[in-house]
Amino acid sequence: MGIDFFELMKPEVSLMLIICLLLVMKIWDGVKETGTLLVIANLFLVAHFILGFFMNKEGALFSGMYHTNAIIVLEKNILAFGTLLISLLAWDWLKKHQHLLEFYILLLSTLLGLNFMISSGNFLMLYLGLELATIPLAALCNFDLDKTKSSEAALKLIMSSAFASGVLLFGISMLYGTTGAISFDEIAAHLDGNALQMISLIFVFCGFAFKLSVVPFHFWTADVYEGSPVAVTSYLSVISKGAVVFVFINALSPLFREMHEAWEHLLLVAIVLTITVGNLFAIRQDNLKRFLAFSSITQIGYILLGLTEGGSLGSSAAIYFLVVYIFSNLAAFGVVGMIVSQTGKENISEMNGFYKNNGILGWAMALAVFSLAGIPPTAGFFGKMFLVMAGASKGNYYLIAFAALNMVVSLYYYLRIVKAIFMNKAEQPMEKIKGSPAPTFALVICIAGIVAVGFYSGIYDYIFSLFTK
Numbered sequence: 301m302g303i304d305f306f307e308l309m310k311p312e313v314s315l316m317l318i319i320c321l322l323l324v325m326k327i328w329d330g331v332k333e334t335g336t337l338l339v340i341a342n343l344f345l346v347a348h349f350i351l352g353f354f355m356n357k358e359g360a361l362f363s364g365m366y367h368t369n370a371i372i373v374l375e376k377n378i379l380a381f382g383t384l385l386i387s388l389l390a391w392d393w394l395k396k397h398q399h400l401l402e403f404y405i406l407l408l409s410t411l412l413g414l415n416f417m418i419s420s421g422n423f424l425m426l427y428l429g430l431e432l433a434t435i436p437l438a439a440l441c442n443f444d445l446d447k448t449k450s451s452e453a454a455l456k457l458i459m460s461s462a463f464a465s466g467v468l469l470f471g472i473s474m475l476y477g478t479t480g481a482i483s484f485d486e487i488a489a490h491l492d493g494n495a496l497q498m499i500s501l502i503f504v505f506c507g508f509a510f511k512l513s514v515v516p517f518h519f520w521t522a523d524v525y526e527g528s529p530v531a532v533t534s535y536l537s538v539i540s541k542g543a544v545v546f547v548f549i550n551a552l553s554p555l556f557r558e559m560h561e562a563w564e565h566l567l568l569v570a571i572v573l574t575i576t577v578g579n580l581f582a583i584r585q586d587n588l589k590r591f592l593a594f595s596s597i598t599q600i601g602y603i604l605l606g607l608t609e610g611g612s613l614g615s616s617a618a619i620y621f622l623v624v625y626i627f628s629n630l631a632a633f634g635v636v637g638m639i640v641s642q643t644g645k646e647n648i649s650e651m652n653g654f655y656k657n658n659g660i661l662g663w664a665m666a667l668a669v670f671s672l673a674g675i676p677p678t679a680g681f682f683g684k685m686f687l688v689m690a691g692a693s694k695g696n697y698y699l700i701a702f703a704a705l706n707m708v709v710s711l712y713y714y715l716r717i718v719k720a721i722f723m724n725k726a727e728q729p730m731e732k733i734k735g736s737p738a739p740t741f742a743l744v745i746c747i748a749g750i751v752a753v754g755f756y757s758g759i760y761d762y763i764f765s766l767f768t769k
Contacts, residue, residue: 309361315415322401334396338400352377353377358370364422382630387404387407390530391738393530394531403443409432413436423472443529444528449527463510471504471507488554501562501566502566515597518578522590525589530636541596574601612767620682624671628668632669638735651721661735666721679749
């Protein structure tokens, strides 16, 4: 084991060290103050995020099972940053939780699995990473220990994940049967598009479609989002789905390049169903977490639209949009988390007149919603514009018109929240929400990110340059 091992696997080694340190702290039980434990855990996350910018190297290990490059490093840094923001936003909830260290051990175990997925060079590493990410995540869904809905959410996630794993494994086994390989490079070299390989492509796609909540594999999403703690819901919405999109970019799209026509047809069907169903169901929701669940389903449809390009343009647009999405969605979840933590209210109708006692939080929620809707000049507008441009480069003009029409429809339900906050009258508006310094700081970062990412074109240029150098 040489120095290359530690340089190439730096993010994973860092996460494993932090998990071990947290385990030692749990066994030692010397620090009992939850505030101190929160500070220590967040300092670990900050150190892990900063370390991601130094001593990076490209290469492969274990005969190509694990590989990394500048794009993968960027993707892991995005996930580490999003996890840090979620941890800060959940400060008040975590401070009252009796199993604080267990939460971070499970959270970082999930992040470790996602990192292995992104760096995987064959299906064995990909599947092990997927399982390492999924099982702790199901346990996290059950972290509101006194709520039945939280247990139901965990059960639904583990059952749907088990079904998705079975579908994925069936597809992988057929690919192995027709190519005799599990390495992505070897499989790609043996693909000829025969009937069995077409069926395996469909099963592999469906396996990951469950993870992305692509319609018709979305049925678990709203119930799991509603039942889980807000911190876990935001992690499911942003980090978990973001990692699967990165797997599409790094592994699956290049792997099935020889079957690109079939791959593109699957994406086109998924896009139409996902955007339509996501929009229709989002209109009906009153619960904020269920609303954000269907909103996230619709956003995945737009990301897939960019990926139909199948090259550097679509991949750059997808990564850029995920950066925007992290800021926008975490800002929305940050406000929802503060409201739920202090009032227990989580319905849109209960936000009537919210602006009267919570002006700053009201504007923060409005800006997050504007960005999710893609209203200029927020970052969400530029993110969706790049995705649509990437989709248009393939000449799918009917699909672009369909996506544009749905963006107009989505304005209705996004602006419904803004209307409740600023225009609807209430006899007893929601009381003033007092946020601790940590979640307030994280919310400021999210709002600044929504504005700055939209106005600073250098971020998209940098991502695009990584694909073209």
